[in-house]
Amino acid sequence: MYDRIKGFRDFYPGEMGARRATIDTLEETASRYGFREIGTPALERAEMWTDKSGEDIVDELYAFEDQGGRHVTLTPELTPTVARMVVAKQQELSKPIKWFSTRPFWRYEQVQQGRQREFYQTNVDIFGSSEPEADAEILAWAADALTNLGLTEEHFEFRISHRDILGGVLETYDADVDVTEAIRAVDKSEKISQAEYHDLLVEAGLTYDQAAEFDDLIASGDLDAVEEFADTDRVTAAVENLQNVLAAAEDFGAREHCTISLETARGLDYYTGVVFECFDSTGEVSRSIFGGGRYDDLIEGFGGQPTPAVGVAPGLAPLSLLLQRAGVWPDEELVxxxxxxxxxxxxxxxxxxxxxxxxxxxxxxxxxxxxxxxxxxxxxxxxxxxxxxxxxxxxxxxxxxxxxxxxxxxxxxxxxxxxxxxxxxxxxxxxx
Amino acid sequence: MYDRIKGFRDFYPGEMGARRATIDTLEETASRYGFREIGTPALERAEMWTDKSGEDIVDELYAFEDQGGRHVTLTPELTPTVARMVVAKQQELSKPIKWFSTRPFWRYEQVQQGRQREFYQTNVDIFGSSEPEADAEILAWAADALTNLGLTEEHFEFRISHRDILGGVLETYDADVDVTEAIRAVDKSEKISQAEYHDLLVEAGLTYDQAAEFDDLIASGDLDAVEEFADTDRVTAAVENLQNVLAAAEDFGAREHCTISLETARGLDYYTGVVFECFDSTGEVSRSIFGGGRYDDLIEGFGGQPTPAVGVAPGLAPLSLLLQRAGVWPDEELVxxxxxxxxxxxxxxxxxxxxxxxxxxxxxxxxxxxxxxxxxxxxxxxxxxxxxxxxxxxxxxxxxxxxxxxxxxxxxxxxxxxxxxxxxxxxxxxxx
The missing domain is CATH 3.40.50.800 (Anticodon-binding domain)
Known part of the structure; x- marks a missing residue:
């Protein structure tokens, strides 16, 4: 008798049927938007992660040496793989490139409710457009998919911001402020006390007064106040871009689901523009359900021509928690x-x-x-x-x-x- | 710029669309038969393979030690996993258990046309019935699925046998004959010369005269002759079971696709009864497209109650070769x-x-x-x-x-x- 591995799940027919119905809805919605399915490998060279994040990232990966001496890893996310695929055929592919896929990913991390070591995501991305309509189409797909799953604005909201707003405001402080660290602090702010949050901002180089002022400004979500406070081209451009994305989202039917929330930073460093996270409106699921945003530098970082990109990747486990609490998880009975x-x-x-x-x-x-x-x-x-x-x-x-x-x-x-x-x-x- | 790993493929939208259409047909056909989808982990304990096949099997696996010191492997096949799942819930599951799933598997082996190191299979299995109707339902699903993909009996045939026919005939020779080795020789016989085949039989313990006699008898496919030659309960029972499966396959609409072919042995040792392989009728694709059969001892070998089982697992890569040569591969154009x-x-x-x-x-x-x-x-x-x-x-x-x-x-x-x-x-x- 063998046990399954910790963090890996078996799905028996009832639960699997509900998961399949959920994935089908996400994918059918993506197909109607003209996103095309791709298929990607489970293994990639480990360097695709260690080159950028350092050798320590290996502790969070299922990385190993294969029989041929290659340093490989089970992929913890899709984005580097699609970046590699775009670079490999960048001449032939007509842009914008609109791709989706649903598959498992693997990370060696603490197992908890809604987070396994093997987890499924539906990735939906647009490559080759820097226009706000591309960001808005990603938001519209996400809103449509959730609506098609039976959710309404009573159940979910997209908290949206622009990476350059936080970065640009932080730049206006002392040059010694570690902007990346400060953004990480903002990203954590929902999960920690205000005092801990301010401590982290101070560790990143702000004074306590500045931390309080910064916290107030960001928490207000007031784009005019932010623009006035910073008074830099970078922040002005970011505010304008965010407003343009929201205007396009209005046309595309997704605006009603979006709330400006300048604390929304997304932990990953590769985001460059609009970022957003989906939350349970009722607060019952406290963590972000999923997130997405713009990552215009990644393809170039993988050796390709500069190619703007924007995407989102709902994970099936947190999404199923939201659907269950909203009472719209598909029936698990066999038919x-x-x-x-x-x-x-x-x-x-x-x-x-x-x-x-x-x-x-x-x-x-x-x-x-x-x-x-x-x-x-x-x-x-x-x-x-x-x-x-x-x-x-x-x-x-x-x-x-x-x-x-x-x-x-x-x-x-x-x-x-x-x-x-x-x-x-x-x-x-x-x-x- | 990173390369993908040898033996792992990227699927861009056109080809992926055709693959998806093919998988959808296999799965929709399975659903109509009342097979239910399950979801299974990519990683299992390596012992699930090494305990049975010895440590050398590791050379053919993507096996490694994870961050928690577990000896794990990317799964090279589904059967041990479904056996584990059946054992884990054998009391609750109503039988017969009818499951399907489509997913990638991984083997470290020579890359060639139609064989990558990452490959997709649709596994379809019935647990809990030793009746010939279960074998016939697996054959009928396979025939229906291929028909729904646009193939006809001009394109494919199932070569069918019973594992105890070869084993039982070989038992009638000297007790020193290594039956497993001899069956492996039969399994290879299509790919090697007759002289090489006879050499392998002799290595397994037959004389050259016996090898020639055995070859003639098996090649004839004459069930009556085989039964008469062996004249043992084991062979008589095997012939009767094979005939019963074919009679049920007649009722289920699959008989016309079946040819008795006693060379069909299937390489894997866990088969215990009827075995079959799907071949290209035209011979253009010379290798077996896929195979299946009965494996009644496996669940018990995994610590479960004795549970008869029968299944089949078409691989998408060899199947796509067959569909392409038959001119029925789905259109790769975007729609x-x-x-x-x-x-x-x-x-x-x-x-x-x-x-x-x-x-x-x-x-x-x-x-x-x-x-x-x-x-x-x-x-x-x-x-x-x-x-x-x-x-x-x-x-x-x-x-x-x-x-x-x-x-x-x-x-x-x-x-x-x-x-x-x-x-x-x-x-x-x-x-x-």
Whole structure:
């Protein structure tokens, strides 16, 4: 008897059905937007992460040396891989490039609710446009996908900002301020006390007075006040870009889901413009559900031509928490339209009916285990069969089969040549 | 600039679309049979393979020690994982258990056409039935899935046998004959010369005369002759079981695709009953496309209650070779129903039309890159847009938009409140 590995999950059919329905909705919504599916490897060279983040990142990766001596890692995220793919075919690909994919990623980190070491994300990205419409299309896809999953603005909100607002405001302080550290502090501010937050800002180089002033300004979310305070081209441009993105989001139907929230920084360093995070509006799920934003420098950093990019990557585990708390997680019950029950030596006729019903697109099971009448009926019940078609020797002698409605328990004899006959989906009601 | 790892592929949208269509057909067919999707981890304990096959198997695996000191491996196949999952919930699961899943697997082996180190398979299994109907349902699913992919009996055949036929015949020779080695020799016989084949049989303990006799008997495919030659309960039972499976396959619609072929042994040691392999009928693809069979001892070997099992696992790469040679590989062209082209400051109206069309389920793109008329039209062409809706400032002043058919190049002005209006899928023809 072997155990599964910590942080890795098995998904049995009920839960898997709900996950699949969720992924299908995310992907169908992406397809309607003209995002195209891509397929990507589970393994990449570890250097794709260590070159940028240093050797210590390996502690958070499933990295190893393969039989051929390559330093490889299970990919902890998609972005470096899609960047590599864009660079590899940058001449042939017509832009904007709009891609999506759903797949697992792997990080060696603390396991907690909603966070496993193997986790699924649907990545949706646009490459080749620096226009605010691209940012807005990502927001619109995310809003549409969540809406199609049954969520409303009562359930979720996108907290949106621009990376240069925080950076630009921080630049106006002393040159010794470590802007990256200060942004990391802002990114953590929701999870820690105000005093701890201010301590971190002071560690990054602000005075305590400056930290309090900075905190007030950012918490206000007042773009005019921020622009006036900083009074630099960088902040002015960032505010204007954020406003343009929100105006495009208005046209694209996503504005109502967006709240300006200048604390939103996103932990990852590669973001360069608009950033946003999706939160549970009710606050029941306190962590960010997922996030996204603009990362215009990444492709160039991978050796490609400068290529602006913007994307988002909802993770299935945190998303499922949100859907469950909102009461719209898909039903985990199995769905079976028909069970064709064999009594006696009726396999040939039962098989014919089974095939006819499957050809009509239904989920149909029949006995493949030589079970008794009662055992077959129990099994039909366990798979939530809607209709049981009983093919018995006696009925067959009269050229009949019995149709049983599993909800009511009612049943009715039907001439065999009328089942399924011309009907797309014959049920008990058609004959009773 | 980073390279991808040898044996790992990137799939860009065109090819990915064809792969997705193929997987969808395999999975939809499985769903109709009442197979239920499961989700499984990419990593398992390496002992799940080394305990059974010895430490040398590690050379063929992506095995490593994780940050927590666990000996883990990227899974090279699904069967041990599903066996573990069945054992973990054997009391709760109602039987027969019918599961499917499509996902990548990983083996460190020689890269060649149709064989990468990362490869995708759709696994379809039934647990908990030893009846011939279960074997036949697996055959019927495979035949139906291939038929739904556009293949006919001109394109594929299932070569079918029973593991105990070879084993039972070999047992009738000297007790020193290494039956496992001899079966491995049979498994290789298609790929090597007859002399080499006989040499391998002799290495396994037969004399050259016996090797020739055995080869003749097995090559004949004559079940009566085999039964008479061996004259043991084991072989008689195996022949009877194979005949029963074929009779059930007749009822289930798969018999016409099956050819008795006693050389079919399947390399893997865990098979215990009926085994089969799918081949290209034309011989153009010489290797087996995929295979399957019965493995009744595996679950017990994983510490579970004795649970008979039968399954099959088509690999996407060899299957795509077969589909391509048969001329039924899905079209790799992108499909886009509409491109909504913006000329001047028309974003708001273009966005409204785009959203209306997407709400009807269509694939619709609009400009998110601030492109010129010509650049947008080129892009619309590159994504194979069927209809271009031109939203121009001048047309809008007259409350009109222009509908352009991309095939013919014809275009027509249409009142804006009629587009899309009540139409599910408005095209140029509706207005011209």
């Amino acid at each position: 079976t339209e028909y069970y064709v029950l064999q009594v006696g030596d009726t396999r040939s006729e039962a098989a014919r009916i089974t095939r006819d019903l499957r050809d009509r697109g239904h989920v149909v099971e029949t006995d493949v285990a030589g079970r008794s009448f009662g055992a077959q009926l129990d099994y039909a019940d366990s798979i939530n069969a809607g209709t049981v078609v009983i093919v018995g020797e006696q009925d067959l002698a009269n050229d009949e089969v019995t149709i049983k409605d599993m909800e009511s328990g009612d049943q009715f004899q039907v001439p065999i040549d009328e089942f399924p006959g011309d009907r797309d989906r014959p049920t008990y009601e058609d004959f009773a | 886009t129903e509409y491109y909504v082209l913006q000329v001047g400051d028309t974003r708001s109206e273009a966005a409204r039309i785009t959203r209306d069309l997407r709400d009807r389920g269509h694939v619709v793109e609009t400009d998110v890159a601030g492109r010129s008329f010509g650049a947008q039209l080129d892009y619309a062409d590159s994504i194979n847009a069927g209809t271009v809706v031109i939203v121009g400032e001048q047309d809008l002043a007259n409350d009109e938009v222009t509908i352009k058919d991309m095939e013919s190049g014809d275009q027509f002005q249409v009142p804006i409140d009629e587009f899309p209006g009540d139409r599910d899928r408005p095209t140029y023809e509706d207005f011209a």
